[in-house]
Amino acid sequence: MADTLRRLTNSETCRLLQDKLEDWYKDYHINSCDHNLNICCELLELNSKIQGQLFTILSVTAREGGQYAGVEILKSRFLPWLGTCFTTTSSGADTSFSLLQESLERDKKLRELSSSQEKELHKMETQIASTRQELSSVRQELIESQMELEDTKTKSASTLLATEEEILQLRAELRSAQDKLEMRKLDTVDDYERQIRLLKDEISVLSAERSMLQSRLSRSRSPSPLRHSSRSSSPFLRCESPTSARLTNSSRHARLISRFNDIFANDRLDAQNLLKRYIDDIEMVQRIIFIATVESFHAAKMAFRQFKLRVRKSLSPSHMGPESLEDAVIDYIVRNLDLYDVQSSVNEVISAMNVNPKISFPPEVDFILISGFIREVCRVAFAMQTLEAPLDIGFAVDGELFNETKYRHSYDSELTAPLVYYHVWPSLMENDNVIVKGEAVTKRGALWSPGKSRSRSCSPIRSRSASPGRTLASRSRSPSPLRRSGTPRF
Template identity: 65%
Template sequence: MADTLRRLANTSSCSVVQQKLEAWDKDYHVISCDQNLNRCCELLELTSRVQGQLFTILSLTAQEGGHYAGVDTLKSRLLPWLSTCFTMATSSVSPDTSLNLIQDNVEKDRKLQELSLSHESDMFKMEDRLCSTRLELDSVKQKLADAKFELDSTKNKSATILLATEDEILHLKAELQDAYEQMNLYKMKMEDYDRQVRLLRDEVTYLTAEKTILQERLMRSRSPSPVPHCSRGSSPVRAESPARARLTSSVRRTRLLSRFSELYATERLEAQSLLRRYVDDLETVQRILFIAAVESFQAARLAYRQFKLRVRKTLSPTHVGPESLEDSVADYIVRNLDLYDVQTSVNVRSLPRPTQTY
């Protein structure tokens, strides 16, 4: 609208009309009738152009104001002017026709007012509905937030319960593993005890048989029959020494195995925990303990062989009898086991340093 008004002001149409009117007024009595009519038509054309542009501006201004803006102005000024123009232009219009036009205008005004009131009431209703809808939306949002909060709290509780359950399961698994290890240890101990019991029963049986033989010999010695002289080499007691030595050696072997089981189950763990203070790698610690055990057994075997050689060297000059020298040496070692000190004979001075251990 502003552009149209600016163009109308820049064209200066009204000033041109004014100039033409002044020129026509001067020449009205001089020129002919046709020329006067031509100038009048020219002025009408100019004014019609200006009126057309003004009506365009009027329409644009009314559109910018809205549906009901400027209604009073149009009713009070434009409609009476239009009716006056129509009345003046048309001589056949009667007063009744003008009255009908006025009544139509009044009816249209009434309808416009009714439409305006209904529109305002509809607007109020729509605003009320919009407010109620907003309130419902806010309540739904609040309920959704509460539900989300409850869901998050439930998730947190479930996660906490799940973690606690997993910890309990791990703890129970660890306890079950410890119980299995203790059960295996008890089984090993029971097997060792059973083996020792069997060996002790064999030894008791042997001692019972030896006791019976000794009792028979004692009864024979008390009888009046002469007792034949037996040399040292044919002594029956000496003849039984190798069997006794073998039996006692088997018992000793069983006790050594039992002692090794105790070392592996208890003292190995203590040594392992002690070494872990200085060595972080568990596999390296286990290798060190294994190498130490192997070296200890090898040192013990070497010390036992040296002790056996010393006994053989001592008994060989004076050995007489039906049993062999090896049986006599074994019998002597068993009967004089206190002379062989394992702890002082085993001395592991230095361990080997293989590349796979360190």
């Protein structure tokens, strides 16, 4: 019994029961009904544990004091009943409390589930209402669209005849504009040829003056070492290139020609194979590569002129050497070819090709696909301008007479056809002399073939009105410096 009483004292269950009673009394009005019920259940559980331990001590005490009548009465009448009642009551109370607590928790979960289901139901009803409103608005828009479509059909049916008349009128205006453009081109060619004649006359006059000055200089030469040394530093003698300079120019000349042929043999084929992935028409692929080459030479020459002007402007204030300013400028450009902004020329070429009416390209890709080929052609063309006799590509136009000195036949050409249908590769020229042949496709009826819808070919009216003699004469004339150096833009 002493051990049981000691355990009861050390467990502090009675003190914990008292503390819980005090806390419950303080917070009774603040707590909810469910919370107060839970606290009451906990207190009953603690109380039942204390009563069980006290009844155990009572039974032990009654057995030890058996000689007293009061103890016998308690032991014979009350102790068995109280122990049985307590045991059944405590077990029943525990069971009832646990069942009550489970029922409360279930009710609480049911209330939460019902509230959440009501919220979801309300949300779904609002969504259904909004969907019905949208469906009604869509139906109304569909009805309006059908009405507009009917109105458009009626209007288009009424204006179809007027549109056909406008198309015919626009075609007639287009033909007249093409005729005017051809007339302007012929006038421009005549002006260029007139300028060529004037420039040739000036060149002949300057050549005569130069020969006269050289003859005077040769007569005024003296065999003395002093005069010889002073004469060797004169600018006239400097104009005669030294042997080393000629060798350097000739070696660069040979390397550039070799690189031009290598571009035709390798880089052109790589670009052609790349374009074949997107374009099935081999004729259009070859036209794109040819026009890209022509535009690259044009952009490179324009960039060379601008770069040369900047270099001359920079070197002219400080130039005092024995060589001429022009030689110093060319020497600087040759030594600093890496300063050439080739990307700017590539962008100009791609921009010019995007607006070219003779070629077309799939909308999903761009001409930047062959930017590597354009970059190499621009570099070679820029370097060719630094030679003593700059290299350039020959003048080419569709429908010209085939010239065996300038071109060789392509594999699919008609060898008996006299006219060029389209060009595959330009010829390389030096002072109007062909040093590398180009490649062209010849076919019969090249001028009368349908061609592309966007082509700038001569109109049939203009071709019939122009006399054969004038056409052949205009073709046989030598190209002007501007068109030969600038290369025609297609």
